[in-house]
Amino acid sequence: MNVVLATLNAKYIHTSLALRCLKAFAEPEFKVDVAEYTIKDPPMAIVSDLYRRKPDVIGFSCYIWNIEETIVVIDMLRKVLPEATIVLGGPEVSYDTEEWMRRLPAVDHIVMGEGEETFRDLLRELAGSRKFHFAFGLAYRKNGEIVLNPGRPKLDLGTLPSPYRFAEDVPALPNRIVYFETSRGCPFSCQFCLSSIEVGVRYFDIDRVKADLTYLIDSGAKLIKFVDRTFNIKRDYALEMFRFLIENHRGCVFQFEITADIMRPEVLDYLAEHAPPGIFRFEIGVQSTNDETNLAVKRRQNWSKLVRTVTKVKESGKIDQHLDLIAGLPHEDYDRFRQTFNDVFALGPEELQLGFLKMLRGTGLRIEAEKHGYVYMDRAPYEILGNDLMPFSDLARIKRVEDVLEKYWNAHRMDRTISYLTGEAYPSAFDFFQKFGDYWEEKGWQRIGHQLEDLFARLWAFLRDDANPEMDLELTLGLLKIDYFLQHKYKPRKVWWEERVDKDEWAGLLREAAAGLGMEERELAKRAALERLPFDYAVWTAEGRVSRENETLLVVLYGGEEAPPKLVSLARGGSRVGRAIR
Structure with missing residues (x-):
C-alpha cells in the first residue's frame, strides 16, 4: 500500500510530531510518507500534491486550528480519489467521534486517542482480511452503520520507536x-x-x-x-x-x-x-x-x-x-x-x-x-x-486589548514607552491597553497593515488625542523616539515625527556630540542619529524622575548587522555623561 500521513500546520515553521510518531511505529511493516501543509495553503494545491502521490491510504491529523480547512481538502479528495481510504485522527476527532463520522461521509475511519498502535493495526487490516473490529480504538463503517470499537490500553512508552x-x-x-x-x-x-x-x-x-x-x-x-x-x-x-x-x-x-x-x-x-x-x-x-x-x-x-x-x-x-x-x-x-x-x-x-x-x-x-x-x-x-457574567460586548472589548497587547508589548518594539505608560501614566496596564484598543478600532486601523513607523505614529496620535493629565507628553515623546531609533540596525532614513532641527542647528549638535564622544564629525554623521530631549535622560534612567535642569543630546550609534545600536545620552550644559546600552 502507498500510505501518506498529512496535516495542515498553523505555520510553515511548525512540524507535526504526531505524524512522525505514527510513521515510526508503522515502519518497517509499511512504507509511510509524511506530507505537511499549512492552513493558509490553497486547498487545490494541497489536493493536487496529494493526488500526485497516488495514495491508497491518506491519514490526516486533526486539531481545532485545522479541522475546518482539512474537511475542505477531504471532500475534494474523495471526488478525485474515490478508491482511497481516508483516515482521521488527533484530539479534535477523538471525542464525539460518532458525530464526526455522521458529519463527514467522505471519511472511512477515525483513530481515537493515542494512535500509534491503532493506526498500525488498521493498516494491517486494510492490507489483509479487513476485520476492523480487531483494531481497538478505531471507528469505521459497516453496512451503512457506524461502529466504534472499544478503546485500547495506554501504550508502554518503552515500546515506541523514535520519531x-x-x-x-x-x-x-x-x-x-x-x-x-x-x-x-x-x-x-x-x-x-x-x-x-x-x-x-x-x-x-x-x-x-x-x-x-x-x-x-x-x-x-x-x-x-x-x-x-x-x-x-x-x-x-x-x-x-x-x-x-x-x-x-x-x-x-x-x-x-x-x-x-x-x-x-x-x-x-x-x-x-x-x-x-x-x-x-x-x-x-x-x-x-x-x-x-x-x-x-x-x-x-x-x-x-x-x-x-x-x-x-x-x-x-x-x-x-x-x-x-x-x-x-x-x-x-x-x-x-x-x-x-x-x-x-x-x-x-x-x-x-x-x-x-x-x-x-x-x-x-x-x-x-x-x-x-x-x-x-x-x-x-x-x-x-x-x-x-461575561456578555459578548465585554469579550469584544477585551479582544481589542489582545490586539494592541500583541503589537505593543509582546513584540517589544517600544519597551521604554510602554513601561512608562502602563506603570505611571495610566491607572493600570489594562486601562492603557483598553483605551488604546478602543481608539485603534474607532480609527479602523484593525483593517489595514502597519509598518514600524505606523505603529509609533499611531500610538503617538492616541496619546495626544487622549489628553491624559497624568501623562508627561514631552517625556513620552522622548521615550518613543529612543525606542524607534533602537528598532533599527542602521541609521533610519526617515522618522515619524515632525523634525524641527534645521541644517545649521544639526551641524552644531553634531560638533557637540563629536566633542563629547571623542569622535570625528564625519564618522559620527555616518553612524549616528541625533535628537534633542527636553529633559535629562540620564536622571530618568537612574532615578525614574523627570528633571528639566539639563537638556539631553541623544546619540544613537549604529554598528550594522553584527552590533546592536548603542544609546548615549549627553547632558547638555554639564560635564556628566550617562550611558544606556540596549
Missing part, C-alpha cells in the same frame, strides 16, 4: 520548530483542557530522551519545544534534563510548559546559577488569579508561590517567560478579569498571551456549559461568545 531520526527531516531542522515529548499525560484536572481527561503521567526512558536530543542538536536543530503538559512535575527528572541541556545545548533554544507554583527552590537556584542566558524559555499557564474561578475549573494554583517562581526567574535574567491568561472562565466578569490581567502584567513577563476560552470537545466545561450560561461557536475553535 526524531528520519533522514528526510534533517535538512529543515535549522529552520523549523522541533516538537519533543519526554512524557505523556497530565497530573491536573483543569476542566477547560483536554489533558485533564487522561489520568496519570508516563515518562519516556531518560537515556533515550537524551540520545534523541543529542541527535537533533548535532543535526542542526535550533529550537526545540517540549510538549509535556507539565515539564517540571517530577523534580529529579526535570532537574536532570535541565542539567543535560545546559551542558549540551550548543546554541539550541528549548521551550517548556511548566507549572510555576510547584517549581522547587533548589531547581530555581540551579537555573539561576548555571543556565546560559537565552537558551531556555518557560511557558506558564496562569489563566486566572481568582480563587473562585480556579476552584470552579478544578485548577489548583498557589498564587504566592507562582509569583515567587516568576519573580526569581525574571531576576536571574537568564530565561524568558511567556505567561498565559484565559478570558471568559467561570465567575470572572470584566472587572475581575481586569484584575487578573493587572496581577499578571505586574510580574513583567517577556510575553503575556491573552487567550479566550474555547469549549473543547470532551472537556468538563463543555459538558456543563449550561451551568454557567455559555454560548459558543458551533464549529472549531469553539470560542465562547459569552456566559452569564
Whole structure:
C-alpha cells in the first residue's frame, strides 16, 4: 500500500510530531510518507500534491486550528480519489467521534486517542482480511452503520520507536520548530483542557530522551519545544534534563510548559546559577488569579508561590517567560478579569498571551456549559461568545486589548514607552491597553497593515488625542523616539515625527556630540542619529524622575548587522555623561 500521513500546520515553521510518531511505529511493516501543509495553503494545491502521490491510504491529523480547512481538502479528495481510504485522527476527532463520522461521509475511519498502535493495526487490516473490529480504538463503517470499537490500553512508552531520526527531516531542522515529548499525560484536572481527561503521567526512558536530543542538536536543530503538559512535575527528572541541556545545548533554544507554583527552590537556584542566558524559555499557564474561578475549573494554583517562581526567574535574567491568561472562565466578569490581567502584567513577563476560552470537545466545561450560561461557536475553535457574567460586548472589548497587547508589548518594539505608560501614566496596564484598543478600532486601523513607523505614529496620535493629565507628553515623546531609533540596525532614513532641527542647528549638535564622544564629525554623521530631549535622560534612567535642569543630546550609534545600536545620552550644559546600552 502507498500510505501518506498529512496535516495542515498553523505555520510553515511548525512540524507535526504526531505524524512522525505514527510513521515510526508503522515502519518497517509499511512504507509511510509524511506530507505537511499549512492552513493558509490553497486547498487545490494541497489536493493536487496529494493526488500526485497516488495514495491508497491518506491519514490526516486533526486539531481545532485545522479541522475546518482539512474537511475542505477531504471532500475534494474523495471526488478525485474515490478508491482511497481516508483516515482521521488527533484530539479534535477523538471525542464525539460518532458525530464526526455522521458529519463527514467522505471519511472511512477515525483513530481515537493515542494512535500509534491503532493506526498500525488498521493498516494491517486494510492490507489483509479487513476485520476492523480487531483494531481497538478505531471507528469505521459497516453496512451503512457506524461502529466504534472499544478503546485500547495506554501504550508502554518503552515500546515506541523514535520519531526524531528520519533522514528526510534533517535538512529543515535549522529552520523549523522541533516538537519533543519526554512524557505523556497530565497530573491536573483543569476542566477547560483536554489533558485533564487522561489520568496519570508516563515518562519516556531518560537515556533515550537524551540520545534523541543529542541527535537533533548535532543535526542542526535550533529550537526545540517540549510538549509535556507539565515539564517540571517530577523534580529529579526535570532537574536532570535541565542539567543535560545546559551542558549540551550548543546554541539550541528549548521551550517548556511548566507549572510555576510547584517549581522547587533548589531547581530555581540551579537555573539561576548555571543556565546560559537565552537558551531556555518557560511557558506558564496562569489563566486566572481568582480563587473562585480556579476552584470552579478544578485548577489548583498557589498564587504566592507562582509569583515567587516568576519573580526569581525574571531576576536571574537568564530565561524568558511567556505567561498565559484565559478570558471568559467561570465567575470572572470584566472587572475581575481586569484584575487578573493587572496581577499578571505586574510580574513583567517577556510575553503575556491573552487567550479566550474555547469549549473543547470532551472537556468538563463543555459538558456543563449550561451551568454557567455559555454560548459558543458551533464549529472549531469553539470560542465562547459569552456566559452569564461575561456578555459578548465585554469579550469584544477585551479582544481589542489582545490586539494592541500583541503589537505593543509582546513584540517589544517600544519597551521604554510602554513601561512608562502602563506603570505611571495610566491607572493600570489594562486601562492603557483598553483605551488604546478602543481608539485603534474607532480609527479602523484593525483593517489595514502597519509598518514600524505606523505603529509609533499611531500610538503617538492616541496619546495626544487622549489628553491624559497624568501623562508627561514631552517625556513620552522622548521615550518613543529612543525606542524607534533602537528598532533599527542602521541609521533610519526617515522618522515619524515632525523634525524641527534645521541644517545649521544639526551641524552644531553634531560638533557637540563629536566633542563629547571623542569622535570625528564625519564618522559620527555616518553612524549616528541625533535628537534633542527636553529633559535629562540620564536622571530618568537612574532615578525614574523627570528633571528639566539639563537638556539631553541623544546619540544613537549604529554598528550594522553584527552590533546592536548603542544609546548615549549627553547632558547638555554639564560635564556628566550617562550611558544606556540596549
